[in-house]
Structures are given as C-alpha cells and as structure tokens.
Amino acid sequence: MIYWATALSVLLLVLSVPIFLVFGVGSSLVATIELRQPFTTLLQVSYGAITKHVLLSIPLFIFAGLVMLRAGVAGRLVHLCITMVGHLPGGLGIAMVLAMGFFAAFCGSILAAITAVGSILMPSMVDKGYDKSFVVLLAATAGILEVLIPPSNGAIIFSALTEVPVSKTFAAGVMPGFVFMGLLILYVLFACRKMPRAERHSWSDRGRAALAAFPGLMTPVIILGGIYGGILTPSESAAAAAVYAILVGFFIHRELTFRGLLDALRSTARTTTVIFAIIAMATFMSVVLTFTRAPQSIVEYFIVYGVTPLTFLITVGVICLILGTFLEAIPVIYLTVPVFIGVIDHFQIDILHFYIVFGAFVALGLLTPPVCVGVYTAAAVIKEAPERAFRAVPAFLAVGLVYAGIMIAFPDIATWLPGLL
Amino acid sequence: MAVIRLLTRWLRRLNDLLAAAATAIGMAVIAFAALALFIQAVERHVTGQGYAWMSDFPPYLIPWCVFPLMGVLLREEQHITVEVAPNFLTGKALATLKLFIGLVCLTSGIYFCHTGALAVEFFMLLGEITETEIEIPFWYLYAAFPVGFGVFSLFALERVLEHGLELIDGPEPMEPQP
Numbered sequence: 190m191i192y193w194a195t196a197l198s199v200l201l202l203v204l205s206v207p208i209f210l211v212f213g214v215g216s217s218l219v220a221t222i223e224l225r226q227p228f229t230t231l232l233q234v235s236y237g238a239i240t241k242h243v244l245l246s247i248p249l250f251i252f253a254g255l256v257m258l259r260a261g262v263a264g265r266l267v268h269l270c271i272t273m274v275g276h277l278p279g280g281l282g283i284a285m286v287l288a289m290g291f292f293a294a295f296c297g298s299i300l301a302a303i304t305a306v307g308s309i310l311m312p313s314m315v316d317k318g319y320d321k322s323f324v325v326l327l328a329a330t331a332g333i334l335e336v337l338i339p340p341s342n343g344a345i346i347f348s349a350l351t352e353v354p355v356s357k358t359f360a361a362g363v364m365p366g367f368v369f370m371g372l373l374i375l376y377v378l379f380a381c382r383k384m385p386r387a388e389r390h391s392w393s394d395r396g397r398a399a400l401a402a403f404p405g406l407m408t409p410v411i412i413l414g415g416i417y418g419g420i421l422t423p424s425e426s427a428a429a430a431a432v433y434a435i436l437v438g439f440f441i442h443r444e445l446t447f448r449g450l451l452d453a454l455r456s457t458a459r460t461t462t463v464i465f466a467i468i469a470m471a472t473f474m475s476v477v478l479t480f481t482r483a484p485q486s487i488v489e490y491f492i493v494y495g496v497t498p499l500t501f502l503i504t505v506g507v508i509c510l511i512l513g514t515f516l517e518a519i520p521v522i523y524l525t526v527p528v529f530i531g532v533i534d535h536f537q538i539d540i541l542h543f544y545i546v547f548g549a550f551v552a553l554g555l556l557t558p559p560v561c562v563g564v565y566t567a568a569a570v571i572k573e574a575p576e577r578a579f580r581a582v583p584a585f586l587a588v589g590l591v592y593a594g595i596m597i598a599f600p601d602i603a604t605w606l607p608g609l610l
Numbered sequence: 611m612a613v614i615r616l617l618t619r620w621l622r623r624l625n626d627l628l629a630a631a632a633t634a635i636g637m638a639v640i641a642f643a644a645l646a647l648f649i650q651a652v653e654r655h656v657t658g659q660g661y662a663w664m665s666d667f668p669p670y671l672i673p674w675c676v677f678p679l680m681g682v683l684l685r686e687e688q689h690i691t692v693e694v695a696p697n698f699l700t701g702k703a704l705a706t707l708k709l710f711i712g713l714v715c716l717t718s719g720i721y722f723c724h725t726g727a728l729a730v731e732f733f734m735l736l737g738e739i740t741e742t743e744i745e746i747p748f749w750y751l752y753a754a755f756p757v758g759f760g761v762f763s764l765f766a767l768e769r770v771l772e773h774g775l776e777l778i779d780g781p782e783p784m785e786p787q788p
Contacts, residue, residue, distance in 0.1 A: 204707065205696050206714050207689035209680075214718050217725075228725040229732050232752055239676065240669040240751070248640055248672075249647070421651055424668075428647035451637070458636030462679040463690060465672060517690045559693060 190223035191481065208520050213470035216477050224480045231473050238472040239465050241349050242424055248461040249427030250340045253408070253434045254296025254305075255456050259449035260438025262405035263305035266291050269395075269402040276389035279381025281314045282327055286373045289331035290366065293338040295408035295430060298460065299555075300566050303332040307570045315571055323380065324571065325578035326556070329563035330585045331373060333552040336518065337366035340412055340427065342464070343518060343551070347544050350526050355423045356416050360607040361541040365549070368602060369592050376588045404437045417610065464519055471523035484531035491532055498536040502543070502597050505529060506550040513554010517562065521551050542596075545603035549593040556586055611778070618771040625685065625768050628761055632678035639675035643668035666742040670751050677758020681765030684715060705777045712769035719763035726756030 198215035202208070220226045238244075257263070270284035270291070277283055285306060292302045307328040314324045336343045339359035348355040390398075399406075412430050415421035421429060438445025478484060491501060505525075512521045526547070533543050555563055558579050568575040596602060646664040654660035683689050699707055733749040740746050 201714060202692050203694050204711065204714075205691040205693055206711050207684065207691050209689065210715060210718050213722065214714075217722075221725075227729075229729045232726065232729045232755060235755075236673065236751065239672055242665075242669050245643060245647075245669050245672065248675075249644055252640055252644060420655065425647050425651040425665075428644045429651060431644040432648045454637040454640055455633060457640050458633065458675055458679060459683060459688060461640065461672070462636065462676045462683055463688060465676040466680050466683075467690065469673075469676065515692050515694070520690065559697065 191219055191477075194219045194223075202515075207466075208516070209466040209470040212467065212520070212523075213473055216470070216473035219477050220473060220480070224477065226476060226480070231476055234476055235469045235472045238349070238475075239469050242422070243345060243355055244349050244465075244468070246340065246355070246424040246427040247342050247345050247464060248457050249424060249431050250296070250342070250345075251298050251301070251460050252453060252457040253427060253430040254292075254298050254301045255453035256431060256434035256438055256445065256450065257292075257295060257405065257408065258301055258305045259445050259453055260434060261442045261444035262402075262408075262434075262437065263288070263292060264309055265398070265402040265442075266405055267306055267309045269398040272390040272395045272398040275387045277378065278384055278386060279377040280387055281310060281317060282319065282324075282377035282381055283374050285310045285314070285327060286331045286334075286370055286377065289328075290334050290338060290370050291406070291409075293335040293341075293366070295340070295405070295412060295434075296335065298342075299332040299335045299563055302335050303328050303563055303566050304570065306331075307567050311567070311571045318384065319381070320581070321571060321573045322578045322581040325564060325567045325573055325575075326581035326585045327373075327377065328567035328570070329556060329561065330589070332563045332567070333555065333589075334366055334369060336548055336552045337362040337369060337545075339363065340423070340430075343522065343548055344544075345423070346468070346519065346522055347526065347548075350522070351530060351540060351544075353540055353544075356610060357541060357607040358544055359413070359416065359423075360610055361545055361603045362548070363606050364602045365545050365592075365596055368595060372588050372592050376584070380584070404441050408433060467519050467523065471520065474523070475527050478527055484528050487528055488531050488535050491535065498538050499597070501532060501536055502538070502546050505543075505547055506593060506597075509547060509550035510554050510557065513551055514557045515559070516554075518551050518555060521554065539600060539604050541607055542600035542603045546593065546596050549589070549596050553586060553589040553593065556582060556589065558582065614771060614775065618768065618775060621764065621768050621771065625681070625765055628678075628764065629682045629685070632682050632761065636675040636679050639668075639671045642671065661743065663743040666740075667744075670740065670742075670746075673751060673754035673758075677754045678761050680758055681719075681762040684762060684765045685768065702777060705773055709770060709773040709777060712766055712773055715766035716763055716770055719759050719766050723756045723759040723763055726752075726759055730756055 194215045198211050201211045201214065217231055220231055221228060267284065267288045270287040274280050274283045274287065288306045289302055292306055296302050311324050311328055315321055335341060339362055341362055344358035344362055345355055348358045408430055411433055412426045415426035415429060416423055435450065508525065509521060512524065533540055555561055564578055565575050568578045646668055650660045650664035695707055696704060730749050730752045733752050738748045740748060
C-alpha cells in the first residue's frame with residue numbers, strides 16, 4: 190500500500206496536481222487504509238500544526254513586508270544603498286545585494302523583496318549596460334537572503350517542526366546572512382570589474398538618504414529588539430512590525446493608501462493559504478512517518494553503512510538540491526526535516542548548524558530550473574525570457590556552493606551568535 | 611450541452627460570491643490577528659496585564675483563513691505545483707491534463723469534505739472545548755476543514771466543467787475589452 194501511495198503521489202506531482210493535495214491524498218490513504226488510523230487523528234495532528242502560535246508570525250511578517258512595499262520604504266532603502274556603494278565597480282549590483290539584505294530584515298517574502306527592490310534597481314541596471322541574465326540571477330540570488338536573515342519564514346517553520354526556539358533559529362541566520370552577502374558582493378565586484386563607475390555621492394547626500402530611509406531601518410530594530418529584549422514574542426513582534434509599517438506608510442511617508450492596505454491584506458491571506466495548506470496536509474505525512482518508523486530505519490541505514498557526520502551533511506545537501514530543483518522550499522522542509530531530525534541526534538550535529546547547512550542547500554535549490562520562482566519573478570520584472578536568464582545560473586550556483594561549503598566547514602558561523610543569547 | 615453550459619455559468623456566479631466571502635474572511639482574520647496581538651502586547655506592558663484571549667484566538671482563526679481560500683487559489687492557479695507535464699503539452703493534450711487535474715481535485719475535495727465532516731461530527735459528540743480564556747467548542751475550529759474542502763470541491767467542479775467544455779468546443783473566445 191505504501192509503495193502504491195508513493196507511486197500515486199509521484200504521478201500526481203508530475204502531472205501538476207497542487208502539492209498540498211499530493212501530500213494529503215497519498216498520506217491519508219496510507220494512514221487510514223494501511224495503518225488503520227481514524228481520520229480524526231489526522232485532523233487533530235494537522236490542526237495542531239497550523240494553529241501553533243509561532244507560525245502566526247509568518248502571515249504577519251508577510252503582511253508587514255507587503256505594507257512596507259506599498260509605503261515606499263523599498264525606494265528609500267535602494268536610494269540609500271546607491272548613495273553608499275553606487276560608485277564602486279558593479280555599484281548598482283552591490284546596492285541590490287545590500288537593499289535585499291535590509292528588506293529581508295523586515296519582510297517575510299522572497300517574492301515581495303525581489304519585486305520591491307528589483308522593480309526599482311533592475312531596469313536602471315539594464316539601462317547602465319549590465320547583462321540581463323546577470324541582473325535577473327543577482328536579484329533571485331540576493332532574494333535568498335530572506336531565507337537567512339531574520340525574520341525568515343524558513344526559520345519559523347523549522348522552529349515549529351523541531352521545537353527549537355525561534356529566537357535561536359533567527360540568530361543562527363544572521364552571520365551566515367552576512368557571509369552570503371559578502372560572497373555575493375565579491376562576485377559582483379569581480380564580474381563587473383570592467384564596467385564604468387558612477388560618481389561618488391557626497392556625505393550630505395548620504396545623510397539625507399539615510400534620514401529618508403530611517404523609519405524603514407527601524408523595523409528590524411523593533412522586530413529583533415522586541416524578541417531579544419524579551420519584550421515581545423515572535424508573533425507579537427510581527428504584529429508590532431505590521432502596525433508600525435501601517436503608521437509609517439500613512440503618517441510618515443504618506444504613500445500608503447487604504448486601497449493599498451486592503452491589497453496587502455488580500456495578498457497576505459492568499460500567500461498564507463498557499464503556505465498553510467501545504468503545512469496542514471504535509472503533517473498527515475508525519476503520522477505515516479511516526480507509525481512506519483521511517484526515520485529510525487534511515488538512522489539504522491546510516492549506522493550500518495558507517496556514514497560520518499560530514500558525509501551525512503553532504504548527502505542532505507545533494508538531496509535538498511535535487512528536491513529543490515522540482516519543489517518549492519516549504520514542501521522540501523516538510524518532506525525532509527522530520528526524517529533528518531532523528532539522524533541529527535544520532536550524529537550529535539548541532540541542530541542550528543544543520544539548519545544553516547540545510548537552509549543553504551534548500552535556498553540553492555530555488556535557483557535551479559525548472560522550479561525557481563525567484564528567477565521567474567525577477568525575469569518578469571525586466572520582461573526577460575527566463576530560459577535566457579538561466580545562462581547565469583551556473584556562476585551564481587557556484588557562489589552558493591562556496592557559501593554552503595563554508596557553512597559545512599565552519600559550524601561556529603551558525604552557532605556562535607545563538608550561543609551568546 | 612446547453613444544460614452543462616448553463617450549469618457552468620451558474621456555478622461560476624456562485625463561486626464568485628464564495629470567492630469574495632472567503633477572501634473577506636481571510637483578510638479579516640489577518641487584520642484581527644495583527645491588531646489583537648499588537649494591542650495585547652501593548653496592554654501587557656502598559657497595564658501589566660493583558661487579555662489572554664487576544665493572544666489565544668488568532669492562531670485558532672487561521673484555519674478559517676486557509677481552508678475556505680484553497681478553492682479560490684485553485685481557480686487562479688496559485689497553488690504550488692511542479693510544472694513538469696504542462697511544459698511538454700499543448701492544445702487538446704493540455705486541456706485533457708487540466709481536466710484530469712480538475713477531476714483529481716474534485717474527487718479528493720469530496721473525500722476530504724466527507725471524512726472531515728464525519729470527524730467534526732465525532733468532535734461534536736465528544737463536546738471538547740478549548741483551554742482558552744473564552745472557551746469555544748473544538749468542533750467550531752475543525753469545521754473549517756470540511757467547509758473549506760466543500761468550497762474547494764465547487765471550484766474544482768467549475769474547472770472540470772470549463773475544461774470539459776473547452777475540450778468539446780475549443781478554447782473560449784476572449785471577451786472584448788471595454
């Protein structure tokens with residue numbers, strides 16, 4: 190029965206049936222027919238997963254980001270970054286990396302970040318002679334920073350699955366986020382070394398740009414200050430960020446309209462549904478995994494074959510890259526983390542180190558075609574055919590693999606900051 | 611055939627209303643969650659005490675945002691899928707695949723609606739209530755599942771009928787823009 194259900198799930202997946210249904214149909218068939226579990230158990234487990242308080246921060250961070258997008262925060266951030274680094278070789282590219290990093294610090298959506306920052310910077314980069322495929326891939330790759338820099342949806346979901354406090358997973362992503370930003374900036378400097386440079390902005394220009402961007406720059410302070418100051422829970426800090434974004438949009442920048450606010454609410458409700466429908470149905474699978482003892486079998490397999498922690502982490506990377514080629518990040522997390530978690534305990538790998546290595550490869554999987562929604566979104570911003578943009582994938586994938594290698598080799602990058610808390 | 615066309619038109623209108631209602635409920639849930647958590651946090655720090663229900667309720671409302679909206683996203687093709695087969699198909703073959711996907715969605719929608727309703731009936735009989743400041747029966751929360759999949763089935767049926775008609779008549783002509 191399990192093999193039939195797996196075959197059915199793969200078939201439905203290939204035929205483009207929505208992933209949440211594929212998870213739900215296959216797992217519920219096995220759970221109710223083979224394992225003779227009542228559907229009430231599945232429903233209880235599913236509800237237990239989607240009503241976790243910490244998961245509520247996902248829609249609220251997405252909402253905060255979408256309001257910020259409509260409140261004109263992105264434009265001011267981009268302008269600040271351009272005044273700071275626009276004179277360097279590949280200055281606009283570096284500005285994009287920095288702006289994406291800032292935007293990631295208060296937005297819960299990769300696509301919102303790519304649209305917000307990309308729609309301002311990408312057309313002017315193309316006008317200045319940057320290669321279109323380079324621009325598309327840079328935006329899509331820099332969008333990955335959202336996975337690393339808190340508040341990150343991936344961190345929240347990982348915490349919900351593993352019971353690791355969100356404050357720890359958030360903190361674990363900070364240093365790797367900076368490392369990834371640094372690597373991307375180095376690559377931009379190298380790739381654009383022969384491009385003409387823009388004029389350096391004066392310090393008064395920079396001061397004015399910083400002042401204009403100041404309300405937006407305060408958002409991460411509210412979010413992370415609230416959490417690490419022990420003042421707010423992650424969901425409360427997300428709610429505070431959303432209310433702050435509304436206040437900034439209406440009363441400081443005065444660019445947010447009531448229609449824009451409703452639009453942000455509508456988009457948030459839809460994105461929430463896409464994410465939570467997968468979570469609700471993927472938890473059916475956790476019932477199957479528990480009753481079939483699949484994670485324990487995998488641990489035994491690793492023991493029998495004498496797999497080392499390093500080999501295990503590399504195996505995780507390869508699996509995530511392959512899965513990420515065909516699936517989005519959230520299904521990959523729900524498919525693999527419940528299985529890997531037992532193995533991590535066996536190898537005594539720090540769970541935050543695992544999270545960062547795992548996150549690196551899942552994020553890299555988002556760059557590999559055919560399923561690379563970030564690349565498609567960025568390509569749509571400058572109306573470039575995604576197939577042409579794919580030319581630049583190998584170079585950015587190489588940067589990502591260097592980053593993933595560093596994360597495997599130096600666990601302290603992930604564990605140092607959470608250790609201080 | 612005329613009956614099917616009429617049925618499709620009526621179903622589309624019904625689904626338009628359901629889509630508007632589900633979207634409004636989803637938006638209200640998100641807005642309530644943001645405001646309730648913010649007010650609760652401010653109140654806790656200002657007065658030293660907060661209403662626990664303002665923190666407890668928002669997560670319980672999330673299923674009422676998620677499940678009813680699943681059908682709307684099916685209509686707009688916004689659910690995450692693996693776009694493998696559609697990349698290799700065109701014309702009637704693609705329409706047949708979409709009809710098949712619609713049928714899978716319809717069948718599983720009816721299955722989950724039915725089994726969900728039975729589970730909700732069971733929870734009603736159990737009479738369990740939440741451990742929140744304001745107590746509510748658990749089945750109120752679980753009811754979002756069969757209701758959501760009921761709505762989802764209606765949207766799936768709309769897809770099945772539309773793609774079925776498309777296979778018989780060819781693609782629907784574009785409506786002239788005003």
